[in-house]
Amino acid sequence: MKIRITIPKDVKNILKRDIDDYEINENKLYNLIYENMDFEYNIEQDRSVYKDETELVQFTLSKENYCKYFSPFNLKIKKAKFFRQLLVQYALKSSYERELIIFKKSVNTLKNAIENNRKIKVTFREREDILDAYFIISLEKENRNYLVSYSEYKEMILSYRIKNIRSVEILSEFREIFDEKYIQNLKENFDPFLSYGKKVIVKFNFEGIKHYEKIITNRPKLLEKNGEKWIFEANEYKALLYFCGFMDMVEILEPESLREKMIEKIKKMVLIYDISNSKQIEILKE
Template identity: 30%
Template sequence: MTEKYKIYLSEDIKTRLTNDAELFEFYKKDGSVNLNAFLKILIVNYFDQYRNEKEKLLNSIRQDISNIISISDKDSEKLADRIVNTYLKGDFEKAEKSTAITLTVSGESYDIIGIIENNLLKDSSLSGYLKDMFVSYLSIPRSNREIIIFKDIQKAITTAISEKRIITFSTTTSEKNTTFTVEPYFIAPSKEEQCNYLICNDVRAHIPRTFRISRLTSIFVTSADFIFDDTLYKELQDRALRSPQSVSKTVQAIVKMNSFGIRKFKVVTKNRPDLLKKEGDLYYFDWSELQLEEYFKRFGRDAIVLEPKSLRERLKKYYNLAVKAYTY
């Protein structure tokens, strides 16, 4: 069964939900953001958590009201519900014009909408109930929101970690028909991107790897066990604390910056490597080479890598290719 519903949201709520859909790579075939597909997953994966947390809050408020004043259970329930719906919605309910979106549901999301309509609306509309659910979702840190949207993947990884099982999967960014076989060690959040990364050991290549949770597909927990390496675990933890986006070995790097580079280093904070020491215009780092490359690509001539030679050559190649592209 498929059904369509009109849902009214403020522009701010719609924009933030669309931003999540884009970050978590929900796209249509034409490359546009697929907000409807994202909202269907949100409803399915967050419904139970939202309903249970709201019920706990309402019960707590009812109990507090009953303890303070003499009031019937029915009246305390109404008052508690009014408190939640009136005062606990944060800044999302500013006098902002609403915009309508068409939500098309089917399968599990259709069933959940039916449950909401038949049991949970009380004095509110379906649009109001879903809007409140979306507001609640957006109040959660983004790294936790990613876990909600990719709950099945996170659950499979957690199971594999606890049982020390090898897993296989593909990714949305790898070449077609590429499958990874890894020993999963833990999941680490990134403060800058607010995403979660699977930190693991590649069984075939025998090297540590990291994968963003939202980019994993076709994940499968095999029956094969692996021997948990405590030394590797501690090493990976140390690297993940620095930057879970890359757990490759670190390099000793020296970068010479002019005044513009120094200024950029202060303000470009996303994925910025930790500074080991500074001597005049020379900046020293002990960091992942890949992360250093990605970070300093944004600096151009304002930051020149002196060491290591491998990193210097990679950036030279990057800029040479850019020059060739702009020449024609």
């Protein structure tokens, strides 16, 4: 069955963003919305909300959704009104809620594996991995959903965006024994970088402190200040992501491995500018 409706332009823009973000086609998105979203048509909501500028939406219902739609109640409603209200209600939800709707099948499979203590085989864009899944968590501030699990490929605990999971298969093997207290603390203190329990110590100059007060994106949690030492909770990746922009306004003190990584980045940057300067000198000589 083909559906042809007009919807508010701002609703269509949200749907377009989801199509791009989730990397699925328009027809599949609309079918997943109808298949997965808890929705009941409400005649009281179908009013003048559609007087704004509109855009056309066209899609074809899958066989499963075609059968789902044909109930005695739905047949009393014009299908254009029914599906218009469906898409509007979907668009009114937050981004992380919409993500859970679109990836409901994967999320339910993950929850099943966690509940039954099973390993899972997960397919991402470019590779597969065997995971011991621990928990799924939603960050309302970031409007994102994450799976936290142990990766056999990487041999470490990682967080994954739910939207990046292409398929999930529950395996017969049980998960490995893990530190339940640590995982619970990780959940209660969650950030996507899994910074809990990891410390980075830095020293700012005067300009660095001013810069720190202004830059809040990816800023690690400040645990304490001890004289000139600022102690943050962050893993090395998050620390590099945040502090690299400080240039000469910060010095990484600990851990030593992070300090070495920063030194290597500085060396590469100096090399780039040395090469650039040499080329400029040659051009000036000419």
